[in-house]
Amino acid sequence: MRIVHYVNQFFAGIGGEDAAGTGPELRDGALGPGRRLAAVLGDEHEIVATAVCGDDYAASHPEFAAELVASARDRGAELVVAGPAFTSGRYGMACARIAVAASEAGLPALAAMHPENPGLGEAAGTAVVESGATSRQMRDSLDRLAAATRKVAAGEQLTAEDGRIGPVARTNRLADRSAAERAVALVLTRLGGDRDATEIPLPDFDRVTPAAPVADITEAVVALVTEGGFVPAGNPDRLESARASKWVRYSLDGLDSAESGTFESVHGGFSTQWANADPNRILPLDVARELEREGAIGGLHGEFLATTGNGTTVADARRFGMEWAAELRQQNIQAAILTAT
Amino acid sequence: MNAEAGLTRVIHEVRELDLGERTSYSAGRLTVGDESVRDLLRGPALAEVRLACAAPGDSVRIVGALDAIQPCSKGPGGGGVFPGLLGPALPAGRGETHVLRGTAVLAAGYLPRAQEAVIDMSGPAAPLSPLSATHNLVVDFTPADDAAWDDVEAALRRGLVRVAAHLAEAALDAAPDAVEELPEPGSTSSDRPRVGVVLNLQTQGKFKDVFVYGRSLSGGLPTVIAPGELDDGVVVSGQYGHPALKNPTYLQQTHPVVAALRGCDELELAALVLCPEPVDQANKELVSAHAARLCAGLGLDAAIVTKEGGGNADADVSLKLDRLEEEGITAVGILAEMAGRDGTGPPLVVPPTKATALVSTGNYDERMTLPAVEQALGRERIALLDQASTDEVELPVAAIYCAQSTLGWGRLTCAETG
Numbered sequence: 001m002r003i004v005h006y007v008n009q010f011f012a013g014i015g016g017e018d019a020a021g022t023g024p025e026l027r028d029g030a031l032g033p034g035r036r037l038a039a040v041l042g043d044e045h046e047i048v049a050t051a052v053c054g055d056d057y058a059a060s061h062p063e064f065a066a067e068l069v070a071s072a073r074d075r076g077a078e079l080v081v082a083g084p085a086f087t088s089g090r091y092g093m094a095c096a097r098i099a100v101a102a103s104e105a106g107l108p109a110l111a112a113m114h115p116e117n118p119g120l121g122e123a124a125g126t127a128v129v130e131s132g133a134t135s136r137q138m139r140d141s142l143d144r145l146a147a148a149t150r151k152v153a154a155g156e157q158l159t160a161e162d163g164r165i166g167p168v169a170r171t172n173r174l175a176d177r178s179a180a181e182r183a184v185a186l187v188l189t190r191l192g193g194d195r196d197a198t199e200i201p202l203p204d205f206d207r208v209t210p211a212a213p214v215a216d217i218t219e220a221v222v223a224l225v226t227e228g229g230f231v232p233a234g235n236p237d238r239l240e241s242a243r244a245s246k247w248v249r250y251s252l253d254g255l256d257s258a259e260s261g262t263f264e265s266v267h268g269g270f271s272t273q274w275a276n277a278d279p280n281r282i283l284p285l286d287v288a289r290e291l292e293r294e295g296a297i298g299g300l301h302g303e304f305l306a307t308t309g310n311g312t313t314v315a316d317a318r319r320f321g322m323e324w325a326a327e328l329r330q331q332n333i334q335a336a337i338l339t340a341t
Numbered sequence: 342m343n344a345e346a347g348l349t350r351v352i353h354e355v356r357e358l359d360l361g362e363r364t365s366y367s368a369g370r371l372t373v374g375d376e377s378v379r380d381l382l383r384g385p386a387l388a389e390v391r392l393a394c395a396a397p398g399d400s401v402r403i404v405g406a407l408d409a410i411q412p413c414s415k416g417p418g419g420g421g422v423f424p425g426l427l428g429p430a431l432p433a434g435r436g437e438t439h440v441l442r443g444t445a446v447l448a449a450g451y452l453p454r455a456q457e458a459v460i461d462m463s464g465p466a467a468p469l470s471p472l473s474a475t476h477n478l479v480v481d482f483t484p485a486d487d488a489a490w491d492d493v494e495a496a497l498r499r500g501l502v503r504v505a506a507h508l509a510e511a512a513l514d515a516a517p518d519a520v521e522e523l524p525e526p527g528s529t530s531s532d533r534p535r536v537g538v539v540l541n542l543q544t545q546g547k548f549k550d551v552f553v554y555g556r557s558l559s560g561g562l563p564t565v566i567a568p569g570e571l572d573d574g575v576v577v578s579g580q581y582g583h584p585a586l587k588n589p590t591y592l593q594q595t596h597p598v599v600a601a602l603r604g605c606d607e608l609e610l611a612a613l614v615l616c617p618e619p620v621d622q623a624n625k626e627l628v629s630a631h632a633a634r635l636c637a638g639l640g641l642d643a644a645i646v647t648k649e650g651g652g653n654a655d656a657d658v659s660l661k662l663d664r665l666e667e668e669g670i671t672a673v674g675i676l677a678e679m680a681g682r683d684g685t686g687p688p689l690v691v692p693p694t695k696a697t698a699l700v701s702t703g704n705y706d707e708r709m710t711l712p713a714v715e716q717a718l719g720r721e722r723i724a725l726l727d728q729a730s731t732d733e734v735e736l737p738v739a740a741i742y743c744a745q746s747t748l749g750w751g752r753l754t755c756a757e758t759g
Contacts, residue, residue, distance in 0.1 A: 180749025315686030
């Protein structure tokens with residue numbers, strides 16, 4: 001089968017974080033880990049091209065995936081393989097998006113990453129197989145990916161035995177009894193000694209390691225970001241007041257303060273009366289500009305990023321966070337102040 | 342121990358509801374005196390009110406549902422029910438209360454911060470809402486031109502309880518369908534395990550607050566009341582967000598977990614603990630630890646914890662479950678899942694760490710299609726979708742009124758797709 005393999009800028013040999021803004025492109029043949037993957041796969045399959053994109057670019061331009069999959073089709077791809085991404089979050093998200101885009105385009109696809117990779121949440125129903133945590137486990141990870149690739153190429157479904165990981169969909173249904181009656185039954189079960197009975201398996205949350213402190217804040221460009229539903233008056237892009245599906249960005253150029261009537265909060269989770277009387281309460285632009293003038297910070301980023309944190313799913317919130325981080329890194333921002341409401 | 346303490350609930354079933362010249366109740370038929378009820382709702386903040394009836398099975402969609410109330414009365418004049426709102430704030434929950442079962446007074450329309458709530462009286466969404474199963478008197482309103490929204494909300498809240506008491510008064514002399522004796526916790530002794538109900542009430546300011554004897558619990562500590570106080574309307578909702586997760590006054594009066602425990606021969610309903618849902622972490626922790634100590638002091642063996650509201654209210658349940666387990670009390674939480682449209686995301690925003698016994702009221706992001714209906718009440722358009730209210734619409738479960746209320750009325754749940 002003709003395979004297109006996806007790797008990030010690092011595994012393609014383009015560069016590290018300095019090259020994370022590299023845009024999407026297709027290169028001939030196998031590259032980096034793709035060479036070993038091709039060797040393990042043997043003669044039956046051929047990696048005809050390697051799709052490459054920088055991690056920051058991929059995180060801040062979700063459309064990269066559909067573009068690369070379209071190019072892969074032009075190159076005659078019959079199967080798309082992505083990774084392994086190990087525990088790298090942006091790379092994992094990119095691999096998941098590539099696999100999802102390929103599936104949507106009707107191509108069989110799979111990705112590989114560590115079960116704790118936050119990108120796993122983006123995989124929807126697409127196949128992901130487990131990899132090690134770091135590239136030190138490259139060899140074993142590629143062996144497993146190759147075996148899974150053969151199975152997918154043969155039109156078979158991957159199972160936990162193949163190392164398949166990823167979210168399992170939970171769907172709504174009507175139970176025989178009301179939630180109140182089930183809660184009372186669960187009390188009886190628990191009092192009877194069963195310590196495991198539950199209807200909701202506990203989610204595993206990843207722990208985020210804080211970034212190193214900014215070395216010299218007087219040299220750093222600082223961004224203001226918020227989940228306070230903060231938008232220009234009139235909400236031109238219709239940011240949702242609850243269950244936001246997106247985030248928005250607007251310019252702060254030439255503005256000294258967030259004036260009432262110029263900005264507003266559309267957040268549905270609190271009374272916006274005081275926020276709208278003085279929008280600096282949500283996005284502290286007035287004070288940030290003072291600090292900028294005093295030289296207390298190196299500079300203020302020319303735009304702010306905003307969403308609404310109200311009934312937002314963890315999966316969406318995680319996606320926004322990864323996209324914001326990538327976006328800010330690409331703009332060489334060293335610090336961000338996230339005002340929460 | 343006061344062996345006499347308890348509530349006698351005198352039940353009158355409502356099987357038919359219509360509008361007429363004067364309010365009357367006879368043999369399951371409730372007629373609402375159109376003009377007298379509109380008089381009860383009259384006030385400077387409301388320019389006009391309109392009444393309509395919606396029955397289970399009707400091709401009717403109620404859009405912008407606000408609060409709903411079960412009619413009840415303790416005697417002529419309306420005293421004793423909804424204390425602190427309808428009459429003086431004196432302890433309720435004892436004596437005799439007449440209840441009109443199978444009916445509700447329901448307001449629908451626009452209020453600030455009220456997320457659009459939908460009730461379908463028939464079709465696929467009907468099994469999800471307790472207010473699809475009742476004969477509803479729907480109150481729709483036009484605010485006075487110069488009225489502040491706070492005053493509009495207060496006028497509605499007072500008006501609805503007045504109407505609820507007025508309607509039940511019509512049944513005071515009717516022969517009851519049932520008489521239920523509900524002893525107060527502590528008035529009898531048993532060796533059954535003692536189970537408490539921990540009821541978190543949303544306290545997020547205007548239009549997102551719940552009133553106990555007419556006042557908000559905001560800023561306060563947990564308190565213990567008798568379950569019968571709920572039947573008498575001590576807890577009245579002024580919370581209009583989170584349609585699917587809403588706990589309207591109707592569900593407080595008929596609290597499904599309280600009802601399930603009252604009906605359980607193996608467990609004793611031992612206490613009802615009311616808690617605010619603070620808006621900051623430090624106070625969430627304080628209230629949770631304090632609630633757990635109260636439960637320990639009450640000698641509880643187990644507790645069931647419920648919430649009102651979206652993501653941050655998960656913390657109010659999870660922290661209490663953890664603190665209760667630390668006190669050696671078996672803790673069960675009822676929670677809604679927020680797992681994304683496809684149901685693959687993490688289901689809870691703040692999960693417990695020690696307690697793990699959870700009941701699910703379903704995934705709030707999953708979407709469903711509601712077929713077109715003949716008539717819409719409340720609002721003519723669904724603003725969220727910019728569609729006529731009578732159209733076929735696709736909505737998340739989150740928009741269906743009370744579909745996931747953690748007070749536990751519904752049968753909706755979630756399971757892995759197998």
